[in-house]
Amino acid sequence: MLHAAAMHIYLDYNATTPVDREVLEAMLPCFAENFGNASSIHSCGQRGRSAVDAARDSVAALIGAKPAEIVFTSGGTEADNLALFGAVAASHRSRKHMITTAIEHHAVLNAAQALEKQGIAVTYVAVGSDGVVDPQDIRRALKPETILISVMHANNELGTIQPIEKIGRIAAEADVYFHCDAVQSAGKVPLQVEGLGVNLLSISAHKIYGPKGVGALYVRAGTSIEPQFQGGHHERDRRPGTENVPGIVGFGKAAELAEINREADTAGIEILRDRLEEALTRVLPAVRVNGNGSRRVANTTNLTFAGAGGEALVIALDLQGISCSTGAACSSGAVEPSHVLLAIGLSPDEARSSLRFSLGRGTTSEEIDRTIAIIPRTVERLRALSPRALNAVHAR
Amino acid sequence: MPNQRVQLEPFCGSADTRHSTQATVAEAPAIAEPSGHRGDTRGVAHVAVAMSGGVDSSTVAAMMSASGRQIVGLTMQLWNQRRLPQLQSAEPVQHRCCSMDDVYDARRVAEHLRIPFYVVNFEREFEKNVIRPFVDEYLEGRTPIPCTLCNNHVKFDQLLLTARQIGAERMATGHYARVRHNPESGRYELLRAVDESKDQSYFLFGLTQEQLARTDFPLGELSKGEVREIARRLQVPVAEKPESQEICFVPTGNYVRFIESYLHEQGRRLPEEAGDIVTTAGEMLGQHNGLHRYTVGQRKGLGISEGRPMYVVALDRAKNRLVVGEDRELRSTTCGVRDVNWIPYAVPEGLVRAKVRIRNRHEPADAEITAVGFTDARIVFDEPQRAVTPGQAAVFYSGERVLGGGWIR
Secondary structure, three states: OOOOOOOOEEOEOOOOOOOOHHHHHHHOHHHHOOOOOOOOOOHHHHHHHHHHHHHHHHHHHHHOOOHHHEEEEOOHHHHHHHHHHHHHHHOOOOOOEEEEEOOOOHHHHHHHHHHHHOOOEEEEEOOOOOOOOOHHHHHHHOOOOEEEEEOOOEOOOOOEEOOHHHHHHHHHHHOOEEEEEOOOOOOOOOOOHHHHOOOEEEEEHHHOOOOOOOEEEEEOOOOOOOOOOOOOOHHHHOOOOOOOHHHHHHHHHHHHHHHHHHHHHHHHHHHHHHHHHHHHHHHOOOEEEEOOOOOEOOOEEEEEEOOOOHHHHHHHHHHOOEEOEOOOHHHOOOOOOOHHHHHOOOOHHHHHOEEEEEOOOOOOHHHHHHHHHHHHHHHHHHHHHOOOHHHHHHOO | OOOOOOOOOOOOOOOOOOOOOOOOOOOOOOOOOOOOOHHHHOOOOOEEEEOOOOHHHHHHHHHHHHOOOOEEEEEEEOOOHHHOHHHOOOOOOOOOOOOHHHHHHHHHHHHHHOOOEEEEEOHHHHHHHHHHHHHHHHHOOOOOOHHHHHHHHHHHHHHHHHHHHOOOOEEEOOOOEEEEEEOOOOEEEEEEOOOHHHOOHHHHOOOOHHHHHOEEOOOOOOOHHHHHHHHHHOOOOOOOOOOOOOOOOOOOOOHHHHHHHHHHHOOOOOOOOEEEEEEOOOOEEEEEEOHHHOOOOOOOOOOOOOOOOOEEEEEEOOOOEEEEEOHHHHEEEEEEEEEEEEOOOOOOOOEEEEEEEOOOOOOOEEEEEEEEOOOEEEEEEEEEEEOOOOOOEEEEEEOOEEEEEEEEO
């Protein structure tokens, strides 16, 4: 059954991406040579400051923002937390309500649940089986005390793109802050904050071939948020802490490259993704593409292999040199099936039989061919050994 | 009330030792180091090794890896300790099954050996097949063996299935026992470990032919000392003692608190707390505070003073009474067993002479066994046995062979 893995095929770019060589080269001098503290007065610190400023320009350019609107953070999770807790804390209303969706990343969902414990009312808007939220459902969830809407741009598990522009208009009409978690869409679709109509937007470097441990929150001019850490006056009093100069510089370079490479990246990747989907659904019975038919980012596919346990399938594929995942990396090892897949109507068993493949800049046609060759026999082996597999396959 | 139990020792054997930060390296490894990048060994995993993070299963992985076998390490995540935080001890506990520490240890060993390694989550299966029956058995007045439930329904069932699903046809564990194929009968037989002091066959009586056929117990021929020697020679990075005597998910050993905390978490109430303590003649001696706190054979912690040693003789669930008596009243000549698994043959006709072990570390006693239907059996001991405890296993031996076993009614 198993064959020595001649090459390693990485199909988990939504979990993280390798650091681009150019990004790495931009970062390296910032460790031991230009090591200055960007907040220091002396020339050594000033070099750090100008490197951070240049990176801020690049990150701002990626999303069509002004540099002053960029707050660097330790990553997407901190950006989401700063957006939610920061916006809620900045509101002086006596009763507060926020709206989000059932398919958000845990960085938003768990932050919303923590806010609920503080007495903030939260509405979790359901999504359709297509993995897309209906803007009218967001509108219907509005209350007089609503202060914030938070909806992700591209879903990390399905790749489905949410109608952010429409929700942005609804938020503007209602005079409600609008936060968008764009961690999975940055570099994959054009991101222009003006068009999206957002007040707050989270992005992360390591999803766009930058380093881990750095992200940013876009805070539109005039939008007030309370800092969530206490400390110095960094990031215009919105996020204290010595700037992570190497990380920020890497983020800046990654943002530049994402803008340059986006079209070249996505067109080729979409062809490969579609070929993978087409082949697997043709060769194997009882395979479903989740979120199919919706607008999706080009690199992501989420497939249910009825009757094949996702955890065992991920391991079996890894032993054959293919890296993929059962869902969000942050949920790996969890008992509960993916909340995203449940939200689009899958049963717990179906959700546990689903895998996410996410392609990237390094994915080759040869790798996809090999993946198409390996997956069917691996799934068939699992199904042959799974007590419930036959029913699951025949029920379709 | 502190609970004093007779020597039941319900630990499974997957529980073994924990590393100290200073692993002793006695000598250079006699066997060549596994070569190459970790990725090089991927691909043809013929055997999955169930790795607990302890020295026994780690040594199994090291032995098989050193002999050139293609292996994959699997560690089961069975129980989330954060669920019942009130059970966390302030003191560092010797061994916590399923704690991140054990997963860390197992991963460290796998990295040292450069073998592929995965943590598989069986929390749902473990709760359904081990935790709930464990709690319910105590509430029914029995004294369960969670390790055997885990072996039967999780480790040699779900984990073996996962092993096969990922391409390994066999699974090796760190148990001290042996499997042998009998060409005459065509059946797989379960044998005691060569090292009688480490023998864990008692906990494995429920294994089916299909399970035995796919199982390797590489430590069954070795003594604990030899295993430790091999571990040192192969520089297995989990070192020096101590062994656990506790149930893996009750690291403090306080199973009463576990049961009560679990019931609380589940929104279930303990059925009838206090009740009478009576003698076998019906004489009332005092009050107990929940039958789940007692086990047959228990002497201490009864809170009665009779001037003579009194023991728990039975737990009368129907009347919520704790029945106590003198030592002689604790002895019985017969018992019934349910869910019997016969190993070297199908259900036997007529009497079977065997030595029967009624708890781990019990000196097997001569007895005659009669199968009752397909699932039950009746045991008649030659000599009366002390504290035959409902919920424990009766395991039948003929010499080194395990003939089978069942659960004491």
